[in-house]
Amino acid sequence: MTRNYPDEAVGGFPRPPRETTDDEGRSIVVGHATELDALVELYVDFDPADRAQGIPPVGEDAIREWLERITGTDTVNMTARHDGRVVGHAMLVGEDEHELAIFVLQAYQNAGIGTELLRTTLGAAAADGIERVWLAVERWNDPAIALYRRVGFESVDNPDFEMVMTLRLETEA
Amino acid sequence: MRIMVGVDGTERAMETLSESVERARASGDDLTVAVYSGADPVSVVETQVRDRLGALEYDAPVDRLEGHPGGTLVERAERGEYDRIVLPGGTRSPLGKLTFDSTVKFVLLNAHTSVTLIR
Numbered sequence: 001m002t003r004n005y006p007d008e009a010v011g012g013f014p015r016p017p018r019e020t021t022d023d024e025g026r027s028i029v030v031g032h033a034t035e036l037d038a039l040v041e042l043y044v045d046f047d048p049a050d051r052a053q054g055i056p057p058v059g060e061d062a063i064r065e066w067l068e069r070i071t072g073t074d075t076v077n078m079t080a081r082h083d084g085r086v087v088g089h090a091m092l093v094g095e096d097e098h099e100l101a102i103f104v105l106q107a108y109q110n111a112g113i114g115t116e117l118l119r120t121t122l123g124a125a126a127a128d129g130i131e132r133v134w135l136a137v138e139r140w141n142d143p144a145i146a147l148y149r150r151v152g153f154e155s156v157d158n159p160d161f162e163m164v165m166t167l168r169l170e171t172e173a
Numbered sequence: 174m175r176i177m178v179g180v181d182g183t184e185r186a187m188e189t190l191s192e193s194v195e196r197a198r199a200s201g202d203d204l205t206v207a208v209y210s211g212a213d214p215v216s217v218v219e220t221q222v223r224d225r226l227g228a229l230e231y232d233a234p235v236d237r238l239e240g241h242p243g244g245t246l247v248e249r250a251e252r253g254e255y256d257r258i259v260l261p262g263g264t265r266s267p268l269g270k271l272t273f274d275s276t277v278k279f280v281l282l283n284a285h286t287s288v289t290l291i292r
Contacts, residue, residue: 053270054263070268093268101268136270 003097003134003156010152013123016078022111026082030120033077038086039067042079047106052138055101076128078121080104080113088113090121092133098125100135114147122151174202178259179238179246179276181211182218185261187225189291193259194231204233205255209242209276243279250286262290 017031033039043056043063051058057066070093071077080088088104100121104114125133135153137144178193180186190206197204206226208218215237222235238245250258258280263271273281280288 053272054265055269057269066269091268095267099267099270101270136266136272 003132005132005134005156006152006154009131011126013119013126013151015123015127016120018116018120020112020116022108022113022116024111026108026111028087028113028116029081030078030116031081032124033071033079033086033089036064036067036071038079039071039077039089040064042086042089042103042105043067045105046103050103050106052101052103052141052144053136056103076121076125076130078117078124080108080117082108088117090117092121092125092130097132097134098130100133110143115150118147118151174200174256175205175254176202176257176259177205177207177246177250177255179207179209179242179261179280180218180222181209181242181261181274181276182213182221183211183261183264185264186211187221189259189261190222190225191229192291194226194229194233197233198231204231206233206235207238207242207246207249208235209238209245215239241279243276243283246276246280247283250284255286257287257289258284259289259291262292 017029019027019029022028040060040063044060046056048058055066056063070091074095076092078090079086087108088102090100090102092098092100102114102118102121104117122133135148137148176193176197178190180190193204196202206222208215208222210218219235219237226233226235246258249255260277260280263273263277266272277290
């Protein structure tokens with residue numbers, strides 16, 4: 001599939017590993033994923049309501065199978081850890097174009113971890129020579145869309161699933 | 174029940190067709206196959222579908238949809254010709270996300286009949 005990409009390239013993303021403090025004062029380490037089991041644990045704990053377009057799959061076996069598929073060569077897998085535990089995971093999978101997804105454990109959301117994880121993943125990708133990154137996001141997932149916009153993603157196609165629009169009319173009565 | 178299954182010639186769609194035939198056999202539903210152009214022209218899709226129906230030894234009418242397949246599927250269902258539209262239920266992106274083609278999206282958002290997506 002060919003997708004349209006912005007003409008202007010965005011740079012300046014940090015490379016892993018990075019150590020930061022999140023908005024809640026927790027110490028977070030962002031670096032390349034090292035072991036599959038830690039990722040499996042993250043997704044076994046994942047709230048079903050935070051799944052996106054069918055991933056992560058449900059059940060340990062399906063999760064493991066999915067992770068084995070997306071952690072091969074030519075992929076980028078980055079984790080955010082707190083006290084050694086994986087609390088966030090970002091991945092890039094593809095050939096000419098790389099598809100991005102990012103998941104942060106519920107208790108660690110809204111603390112700036114997603115932004116750090118995303119920026120560092122893009123820094124690692126840039127270092128690997130990856131030029132084109134794309135993602136699909138549900139149109140109602142405003143926090144995710146805002147995060148992607150903040151780092152420089154632009155929406156390229158017409159929205160598929162409808163957007164609700166309202167207008168307040170000034171009445172003449 | 175009168176069922177219309179939409180097939181665009183992709184592998185997923187051909188699997189959906191086979192599964193729909195099995196279900197129609199078991200339930201006694203009337204099955205019509207609507208073929209429309211995907212990667213291949215509609216004539217190629219039609220041949221593929223007739224071959225598959227032959228292999229399955231199942232006789233069903235095959236209708237060509239020209240123009241906007243989603244719009245035509247919904248229009249026919251609306252006119253009371255069909256009780257249910259069956260479509261392949263999405264493909265997977267490289268990292269495993271479910272994606273739907275524009276026909277599936279259009280039918281989901283516009284059909285007043287039941288819609289079944291086969292995964």
